[in-house]
Amino acid sequence: MRQLLFSKPERKRFFFALILMTGLMFSYYASMGFFPTFLQNYMVLEKSEIASLMIVATVTSLTGTIFAGYLSQIIGRMRAIAVFSSASLVLAIPVLYGLFNASTFFERIIFTIILIMIATSGFGPMPAFLSERFSTGIRNSASGFAYNGGLLFGSWAPLIAVSLLSGKGDLIPFLLATTVIVGALIMIVGAKINPETRDVDLAKS
Numbered sequence: 001m002r003q004l005l006f007s008k009p010e011r012k013r014f015f016f017a018l019i020l021m022t023g024l025m026f027s028y029y030a031s032m033g034f035f036p037t038f039l040q041n042y043m044v045l046e047k048s049e050i051a052s053l054m055i056v057a058t059v060t061s062l063t064g065t066i067f068a069g070y071l072s073q074i075i076g077r078m079r080a081i082a083v084f085s086s087a088s089l090v091l092a093i094p095v096l097y098g099l100f101n102a103s104t105f106f107e108r109i110i111f112t113i114i115l116i117m118i119a120t121s122g123f124g125p126m127p128a129f130l131s132e133r134f135s136t137g138i139r140n141s142a143s144g145f146a147y148n149g150g151l152l153f154g155s156w157a158p159l160i161a162v163s164l165l166s167g168k169g170d171l172i173p174f175l176l177a178t179t180v181i182v183g184a185l186i187m188i189v190g191a192k193i194n195p196e197t198r199d200v201d202l203a204k205s
Contacts, residue, residue, distance in 0.1 A: 010138060017133055017146040020081070020190025024122050025154020027088060027183030030176070031119035032061055034158045035112075042100075042165060042172050049105060053112050060116040068124025076198045077125040077132075078191040085187035088118040092177040092184065100173035119180055122187055132197035157183065 035057055039050045064084075072080035091114065099111035130143035157179055164175040 010134070010142070013133055014142055014146060016190065016194045017130065017142070018149045019186065020129075020194055021126070021146050021150025022153045023085070023150075023183050023186030023188075023190050024081075024126065025150040025183075026157045026186060027085070027119050027122065027154075027180060029155050029157035030161060030179040030183050031115055032057060033155075034161050034176070034179075035116075037158065037162075038176065045108075049108075052105075053108060056109055056112050057116045060113050061120045064117045064121030065124040068121040069128065070124075072125035072128065072198065076196045077129040078194055078196050080125050081122045081187060082191040084118055084121045085184040085191065088184040089181055089188070091118055092180040093174060096173040096177040096180070115180075119183070129194075129197055131202065132200040133194070136202075154183070 036050060036054055039045050039053060040047075045053075068080050068084060071083070075083075095111055095115045095118075099108060099115065102108045102111055126147075130146060131139060134142040161176055161179045164179065165172050168175055
């Protein structure tokens with residue numbers, strides 16, 4: 001703990017990791033975390049359909065996380081995160097617009113899969129990245145603080161979304177997409193400033 005607080009290089013590592021975790025958490029809570037509220041209060045769907053779409057979203061998030069983790073073993077942690085955050089940046093508006101205006105259950109399933117895949121899969125490389133980023137002496141504490149610090153800031157996304165979406169009518173999908181995009185932008189910054197760790201030897205760190 002003392003090493004994390006009083007070592008300038010370790011503080012820098014922690015701060016950069018915190019930025020990345022904040023983006024991930026913000027993106028997650030703006031999409032997956034806010035999803036049931038969005039379906040019920042803004043799309044006004046039946047409860048049975050909401051339950052079905054949440055199952056689809058949960059399975060998609062799990063599958064996407066596993067895939068992103070595997071992908072990071074091939075192309076690197078930061079590049080994998082950058083791929084999904086860039087996709088989120090580009091697709092958030094059309095996907096949420098499509099979801100909001102979808103007329104069939106099948107269409108809503110397709111848009112749900114795309115949205116959750118691009119917005120939450122970035123979590124896949126994070127356990128490995130956090131382990132590889134910090135030295136053995138502070139690995140547990142630094143990883144825990146970075147994860148929970150990101151949660152502290154990122155979990156505000158649903159409250160921000162509610163404030164933005166209140167009474168906005170046709171602008172709702174665009175405003176929610178803006179919230180998702182904010183998370184994606186923070187993730188891209190985090191992926192840019194953090195070094196690649198895929199080849200780090202944990203036994204020597």
